[in-house]
Amino acid sequence: MAGALVFAATACAEVRILGFWWENPLPYQATPKGLTTLSAAQCGVCHQEIYQEWLASTHAQALADKQFQAEMSKSPETNWLCLNCHTPLENQLAQIAIGVTAGSTHQPILKKNARFDAALSPEGVTCAVCHVKNGVVLGPYGDSKAPHPVRREPRLLDERACGACHQATAAYTDTLVCTFDTAEEWRASLYGARRQYCSHCHMPEVERPVAVGGPVRKSRRHLFLGSKIPKLTTLPENQRQYYDLYPNGLSVDIVNEKGLVKLVLKNARAGHLLPTGDPERFILVKAEMADSAGRMLDRQTYRIGQEWVWYPQVRKISDNRLKPLEERQVELRFSNPRHVRATLVRVTVENWRLSQQNAAYHKLTGVYPQSAVVLRLEKPLP
Ligand code: HEC
Ligand code: HEC
Numbered sequence: 001m002a003g004a005l006v007f008a009a010t011a012c013a014e015v016r017i018l019g020f021w022w023e024n025p026l027p028y029q030a031t032p033k034g035l036t037t038l039s040a041a042q043c044g045v046c047h048q049e050i051y052q053e054w055l056a057s058t059h060a061q062a063l064a065d066k067q068f069q070a071e072m073s074k075s076p077e078t079n080w081l082c083l084n085c086h087t088p089l090e091n092q093l094a095q096i097a098i099g100v101t102a103g104s105t106h107q108p109i110l111k112k113n114a115r116f117d118a119a120l121s122p123e124g125v126t127c128a129v130c131h132v133k134n135g136v137v138l139g140p141y142g143d144s145k146a147p148h149p150v151r152r153e154p155r156l157l158d159e160r161a162c163g164a165c166h167q168a169t170a171a172y173t174d175t176l177v178c179t180f181d182t183a184e185e186w187r188a189s190l191y192g193a194r195r196q197y198c199s200h201c202h203m204p205e206v207e208r209p210v211a212v213g214g215p216v217r218k219s220r221r222h223l224f225l226g227s228k229i230p231k232l233t234t235l236p237e238n239q240r241q242y243y244d245l246y247p248n249g250l251s252v253d254i255v256n257e258k259g260l261v262k263l264v265l266k267n268a269r270a271g272h273l274l275p276t277g278d279p280e281r282f283i284l285v286k287a288e289m290a291d292s293a294g295r296m297l298d299r300q301t302y303r304i305g306q307e308w309v310w311y312p313q314v315r316k317i318s319d320n321r322l323k324p325l326e327e328r329q330v331e332l333r334f335s336n337p338r339h340v341r342a343t344l345v346r347v348t349v350e351n352w353r354l355s356q357q358n359a360a361y362h363k364l365t366g367v368y369p370q371s372a373v374v375l376r377l378e379k380p381l382p
């Protein structure tokens with residue numbers, strides 16, 4: 001975790017199991033002069049557009065997330081570890097782990113937090129997590145005329161702004177394992193080599209005043225869009241507009257060589273494996289053959305992702321994710337005699353965050369979006 005934006009905790013009592021930073025929350029932050037609270041809602045009074053963008057992002061949902069809540073209710077004794085990343089500031093935690101018994105994540109010694117700010121905790125990965133340190137607001141400029149102290153922070157301008165939280169591979173027990181490698185995947189890619197940082201893709205550039213009444217500047221949208229799978233079953237209108245600003249990762253081409261139909265799948269736009277992050281994520285590429293009236297004759301599905309067994313011991317069984325810019329051809333085997341009537345191939349790409357089976361296990365079916373269609377295309381057959 002060297003060089004991460006997330007600064008090591010300095011509390012007198014510290015948890016130390018495997019030595020990862022998230023065994024402790026980020027240290028308590030005082031409210032900078034000129035402000036009365038650290039709450040995003042207050043930042044949003046002046047930074048209105050940025051606030052609206054962040055509100056629509058999954059960072060704002062990091063605590064409310066229904067899957068997160070469901071998982072926490074299943075093994076509450078390890079929640080303290082989860083919360084250190086999903087509501088990472090000490091100010092956001094009602095209770096703090098000051099140690100563990102017998103080196104076990106399942107036996108934390110919890111202490112009531114006298115400096116708990118109940119308004120800040122539902123905000124999840126809130127503005128202050130990335131922007132406030134020692135009473136100063138960290139930013140990309142450092143020279144802005146703000147009603148609060150500001151300082152330019154180089155660590156906000158590269159992958160360190162994101163990599164600390166988005167890089168976690170650790171095995172605590174046979175079944176309590178953190179496993180996502182996004183920052184390392186990025187580092188090993190062409191994007192890492194040419195220093196095209198996470199924010200360059202996930203926070204698209206825009207010229208605008210960044211605060212009410214301020215000058216027009218080069219700024220970045222705080223959308224942090226990824227899979228585009230919404231958290232809420234009905235998508236707010238503004239969120240749909242944001243989705244349109246952001247292309248998905250996979251490109252698909254349909255080629256027809258001597259009667260053999262192939263899909264050319266490419267990780268065209270993601271700066272890491274596709275999909276990255278949570279190992280439960282996967283992509284379904286669904287191809288359909290249709291006749292001249294548009295009637296579906298047959299369907300074939302190709303899955304991109306990892307497969308894990310979670311019990312009795314966590315184990316990865318397979319992984320066919322696409323590396324950055326990797327291209328793969330998938331032959332469509334449509335062999336049924338009625339395919340003679342086929343005149344059209346239709347392809348739909350769906351991003352999934354968890355399987356229907358796991359959603360059912362967590363009682364999330366129907367109340368928590370599991371997938372989203374991110375691409376549709378069709379091509380006539382000769
Ligand atoms: C996950 C980290 C993260 C969170 C959460 C976050 N920001 Fe930022 N913010 C950044 C980064 C990174 C930049 C600098 C981007 C660059 O210029 O490369 C930035 C830039 C800014 C800027 C300078 C103008 C601009 O758009 O570049 C302002 C103002 C700002 N953020 C306000 C906020 C407010 C207000 C919130 C909460 C509503 C917030 N930020 C939440 C990471 C974050
Ligand atoms: C009362 C209005 C107001 C509030 C409240 C406010 N800001 Fe600002 N902030 C400003 C103004 C004005 C600027 C300067 C804008 C400019 O010069 O373009 C600014 C600048 C910034 C910058 C850029 C700093 C730099 O120079 O790089 C960041 C980041 C930022 N604010 C984050 C926040 C965060 C996070 C909060 C909440 C904890 C917050 N602000 C609360 C008005 C406010």
Ligand code: HEC
Pocket residue numbers: 058059061062063065068085086088125129130161162163164165166198199202203224225226227228229
């Ligand atoms: C303090 C920890 C933290 C930091 C710093 C952080 N993130 Fe995140 N990020 C999270 C968490 C937690 C989630 C998952 C929230 C949820 O879905 O419940 C997340 C989700 C995301 C997603 C997933 C979107 C989706 O649902 O498909 C993207 C993309 C993302 N972050 C990008 C970034 C980028 C870019 C940065 C740096 C500018 C960044 N993050 C910094 C913790 C962090």
Ligand code: HEC
Pocket residue numbers: 159162163166182183186191196197198199200201202225226227228247248249250269270271272273274275276277281351374
């Ligand atoms: C070259 C552009 C680019 C860069 C650089 C990049 N990403 Fe992404 N990222 C994407 C795209 C595009 C997607 C959407 C993939 C999809 O369609 O599911 C994505 C998806 C994600 C997701 C959601 C999971 C998924 O696969 O959908 C997370 C989390 C994420 N990125 C984090 C990061 C972090 C952290 C970094 C830096 C270490 C980073 N990204 C760098 C383009 C980029």
Ligand code: HEC
Pocket residue numbers: 022065067068071072078079081082083084085086164165166167168178180276277278281353354
């Ligand atoms: C090291 C920081 C870290 C820790 C510790 C952590 N998370 Fe996360 N979590 C993340 C990040 C970053 C993401 C975004 C990656 C993604 O969504 O693919 C995320 C995403 C999630 C998601 C949303 C996945 C989706 O598909 O939208 C859930 C649910 C979740 N975490 C549950 C947990 C639980 C339960 C724990 C504790 C056992 C935990 N997390 C511990 C950083 C962390």
